[in-house]
Amino acid sequence: MQPKLELEETTAREKEYLDLLQRTQADFINYKHRVEQEREEQAKFAKADLILKLLPILDDFNRAQETMPPEIAKADWARGIELIEKKLMAVLEEEGVSKIEAEGKDFDPWEHEALSYEESDEYEEGRVKAVFSDGYRLNGRVIRPAQVAVSRGKNNEGENIAKERKQERRTLWQRFWE
Numbered sequence: 001m002q003p004k005l006e007l008e009e010t011t012a013r014e015k016e017y018l019d020l021l022q023r024t025q026a027d028f029i030n031y032k033h034r035v036e037q038e039r040e041e042q043a044k045f046a047k048a049d050l051i052l053k054l055l056p057i058l059d060d061f062n063r064a065q066e067t068m069p070p071e072i073a074k075a076d077w078a079r080g081i082e083l084i085e086k087k088l089m090a091v092l093e094e095e096g097v098s099k100i101e102a103e104g105k106d107f108d109p110w111e112h113e114a115l116s117y118e119e120s121d122e123y124e125e126g127r128v129k130a131v132f133s134d135g136y137r138l139n140g141r142v143i144r145p146a147q148v149a150v151s152r153g154k155n156n157e158g159e160n161i162a163k164e165r166k167q168e169r170r171t172l173w174q175r176f177w178e
Contacts, residue, residue, distance in 0.1 A: 044138075047095060048138050051136075051143065055136060058092070059134070061084065065085065097137070097138055097143075098136065098137045100134065100142070102128045102135060103131050104123065104128060107150045110142060110145075111135060111145055111146060112128060112146050112148045113147045114148060114149070115147050117149070117152050119151070121154050123153075124151065124153055127151045128146075128148045128149070128150060129149045130149040131148050132147040133146065134146055
């Protein structure tokens with residue numbers, strides 16, 4: 001009976017070692033996949049630093065185009081500046097950069113940086129009223145939020161006047177009782 005018992009123990013240990021080996025092998029395969037995925041992710045966003053340094057240059061080109069007087073805009077050198085801007089944007093788009101469309105959209109703190117909160121007859125409360133500086137994504141991830149003005153809603157002048165008059169009366173009564 002002794003050899004049969006040893007055989008069973010050996011078989012049980014063999015199964016245990018085989019199970020351990022299979023788990024270790026599966027863990028190693030998962031590790032390799034995870035490392036490969038992290039490398040791909042890192043390669044996608046490694047260029048983010050360089051792109052963030054190029055975005056102010058693109059902003060300067062945009063501002064130059066927006067503020068250029070119409071009589072100068074027709075000059076050959078002005079068209080050259082416009083072409084350089086378009087080429088720069090095309091290169092950035094090839095690298096996975098996309099502009100965040102903000103004006104008229106709901107304010108999203110993940111995509112927008114609110115610089116002001118202003119009244120607007122055109123936009124309802126919580127919508128982006130104006131864009132001061134464009135925001136950009138790199139491969140779907142925000143690398144620079146758009147700097148925006150957020151609408152407070154319509155200006156209700158009648159309510160504002162009533163509040164001011166009420167405040168004035170309150171001030172007068174306070175002075176009277178002092």
